[in-house]
Amino acid sequence: MKKWLLNWRLFSLFSVIALLLAGCGKPFLSTLQPAGEVADMQYSLMLLSTAIMVLVIIVVTIIFVYVVIRFRQRKGEEKKIPKQVEGSHKLEIIWTVIPILLLIILAVPTVSATFKLADVKPMNKEKRDKNIVVVNVRANLYWWEFEYPDYGIITSQDLVVPTNERVYFNLKASDVKHSFWIPAVGGKMDTNVENKNQFWLEFDQKATDEAGGIFYGKCAELCGPSHALMDFKVKPLPREEFDQWVEKMKNAKPVVTDSVAKEGEAIFNKSCIGCHAVSPVDNRPEQARTAPNLANFGDRTRIAGVLEHNEENLKKWLKDPDSVKPGNKMTGTYGNLTDEQINALTKYLMSLKVE
């Protein structure tokens, strides 16, 4: 009976580890299906620490189960007084030294990985390599701006990066603190209000294909009512396609042919253009860029970062932004629009495409 229980405990533990090893969650979101150098490094560290810790748990569990079963009070032994043991130096030394050794095994790769992940020298060189892609990430109340300083273009909500190379990030926030996290690709880094943080990520092409070409990004620091909805998407592209995309972005201008969309453009130019730009080349200072750049809105994957990308949802968002994202900064900035006006705006916005 004892043995059976022990086996059962071990079995359940192993099945938990197996679950962990097999990876679970969605490939576009889960840290357990690493999709790049950084996530890989972190995943190995997770596995190592989990292994060590499971070892500890097994040892404790074995002693625990044995003690609890073996030394429980039996009928008729209520009055028995066990021997009063003071302690045992030998045992105490054992369970001091072994954990120290285990921790050293964990500490060495931890320190090494910590330094590797903080290596942002290439982006800060006086004359940085032209091929290195640097993205300035600016987090705002419930939306993300991605600026490519070397190419002079700006986009928002959908981050586009080249695969199979290190991409470097400058991170900051313009209102309150947020945190930039693409779970499948690597750990997070806070975007602070008073300073710029830097780190790098690498997006694996194969993993990108497996995840369906898109990774989910999240805000990982409580930032207000819509913190849960401050999602963004990442589109990693092979280097060539990325370069093409950059070229297209550099030359993108809204081309409006449809008459309804033209109407929408007029409304946009009256009510929205004060905050939203429709060209990826936006030379205004960042303080003036108070809303997402919409140059490639038609190419986006989501409305407001969370809703599926279709006209119906866009109308819903324009009609009552607060019902989609409570506490967002767009609510109430453009007065009431009629259904017709919203239709026109929707047409216009959906026509803003780069690709």
Added chain:
Amino acid sequence: MHVEEKLTAETFPASPEKATLEGKNKFLGFWLFLGGETVLFASLFATYLALRDKTAGGPSAEELFKMPLVFVATMLLLTSSLTSVYAIYHMKNFDFKKMQLWFGITVLLGAGFLGLEIFEFNEYVREGHVFTKSAFASSFYTLVGTHGAHVAFGLLWILTLMIRNAKRGLDLYNAPKFYVASLYWHFIDVVWVFIFTVVYLMGMVG
């Protein structure tokens, strides 16, 4: 020994502040409290050091500080610490009158310090160095002001003790109170030494 015992110069113990259990508790408890106060001031100092250059366009430390004034204030406070030592010396010798006298001088010196500090702050405010001006201003007034509030509280405390016990003299019930108050006064003095160094001297050097 017991709290309510009537004592004479001969029977008065060498360490009256620790002669009763209540006294011992007060003595130890107050030392521990000062330990907590030390951490409090350490946090204020650390913040001040982090923010002292963040003047946000307002006047900087070098432009502001009136060293002669601060020096006089420092001397007053340091001297008051010494006079409180005399007061405790006389307390241990069961000389109530002299103890009161020296505590009186301590209070006068402390009040002088406080007056100068208020004058100093007033000057700064006139030069545009107001609390809301910058992070430097906020941290300066909070650090130095917290110290000033301690001085004010200490003055009221010692004064209350002096008045309350003026007619009944010294016993083992109030001796620990006087002792602990003087301990508080020394602590305030030590904190000021750090403020003088970290805020004023380092502020002048830049």
Added chain:
Amino acid sequence: MSTLARKKGVGAVIWDYLTTVDHKKIAILYLIAGGFFFLIGGLEALFIRIQLAKPNNDFLVGGLYNQVLTMHGTTMIFLAAMPLVFAMMNAVVPIQIGARDVAFPFLNALGFWLFFFGGVFLNLSWFLGGAPDAGWTSYASLSLESPGHGIDFYVLGLQISGFGTLMGGINFLVTIINMRAPGMTYMRMPMFTWATFVTSALILFAFPPLTVGLIFMMMDRLFGGNFYNPAGGGNTIIWEHLFWIFGHPEVYILVLPAFGIFSEIFATFSKKRLFGYSSMVFATVLIGFLGFMVWAHHMFTVGMGPIANAIFAVATMAIAVPTGIKIFNWLFTMWGGNIRFTTPMLYAVAFIPSFVMGGVTGVMNAAAAADYQYHDSYFVVAHFHYVIVGGVVFALLAGAHYWWPKMFGKMLNETLGKITFWLFFIGFHLTFFIQHFLGLMGMPRRVFTYLPGQGLETGNLISTVGAFFMAAATIVLLVNVVITTAKGQKAEADAWGDGRTLEWAVASPPPEYNFAQTPLVRGLDALWIEKMEGKKGLTPAEPLGDIHMPNPSILPFIISLGLFIAAFGFMYHNEYSWGLFVGIGGLLITLGSMFLRSVIDDHGFHIHKEEVLEAEKGVKA
């Protein structure tokens, strides 16, 4: 004037508790108030889990959810766990060291009332425009942006209750250093007393940084300060440092007493002395010390750089060593013992695997590079609930069952106790185990909802089901308390029959003066030694005589009330002209009461020898 047992009316009882300075009654006050806030915090937790039961739920959306989650954390830490720990310490520690009261009975009462008014103030925010909504950590940029007065309630409420906690800390340090009975050397102190001692030291050094951080935030929000305002040169990271310099030791402030409670229970119900007592003491002190060296591991993703991250990572891992020592010592306390599975012991036994889980995930979090993934995800939520519920709440429930007879003189019903335990134990693991995986699967912390199709549905539903088990457990516990109070079985002095420490030598509940004669302590587990020598009671260290007691006082209540009023005044001073007057008026009430305390002599009173004899006879009969 004798205050020995007399029949009293309701009004008199209330007045008695408002003015009491008796550590045993203050313990009961802490237990009731802490228990009440625990229920509120638990209700908030239930709301959170209901909202997250399914994707895109609309039970609690956006800002309101943030208020609930903030109040859940703040309430549980500051208004439930801390006061309940203080309830245990007040009920037990003075008796465990053979003292008649704490060193500063007046301050003890003041500490309670400050906590109480701080907690009430904080919770009144619900009715006065909305609760704080920036998380229990209240990071500065968000908390400065937060509209309304929610954050002001947080800032002022925590300052008031923080003063109370600080006083409690100093009080217990002095009590333990100065008031131990003859023969009670440091290395004969029961483990719970040791834990209280170290915890009190941590309180003393950890709370001032929090106070400073809160003062800065108050200045910024209410008086135009610039500490955390980048536009004025301020820096929000200062708040993060100050908060965690307090916040990390706070974890140990809670968990060390929990360790102490379990140490008592393991020894008692294994009928064995604590294995490796001296290494337990050493480990407790070491944990307390290291607890101050590791705060920045909460800030690995802030951008402190690899050097700081590496140092704090390694320092954090080091804490696992003394904690591991404790786990094995507990296991070997049971080894060779004669284990009785009473309700408290069930909690203690269940604590080991639960807490080990929380401990090992703690080490995983310490690995800085990997923590970039765990940080602010549900993995961390799972981790700290394993530590705080699996460690602290289990301990508080265990301690409540264990010392209930000592505090109230009646045994809690064991059957109901065991039902409570199993419901709670199952519910706890059901709720939190799966959250590790939710975090790893990419679910950030503090989100009010999640979208379908991200693989998070099942885990969240399981977690919500678990929460209801814990709620059911709490209801059973309440029923148990009511039944016990109405018709519980009267408890003996040595209520469990296996008591080892001094509290089991005095009547249940103990007389006002605890010990008719101060006992002479002749070794570790003082009562056990006497029992093994076949003696009925303790060896007295003094002849029977008059016992000196402190006078009750209403001043602690009024001092706290003054600060409570002042907090309202200062909070509203920017909008209403009366604000400043009320604020200053409140402070005057407080200072005036302090002045009265200072000028009115309070020599206490004596319980005469004859009365003591009379009362002791009553106990024996």
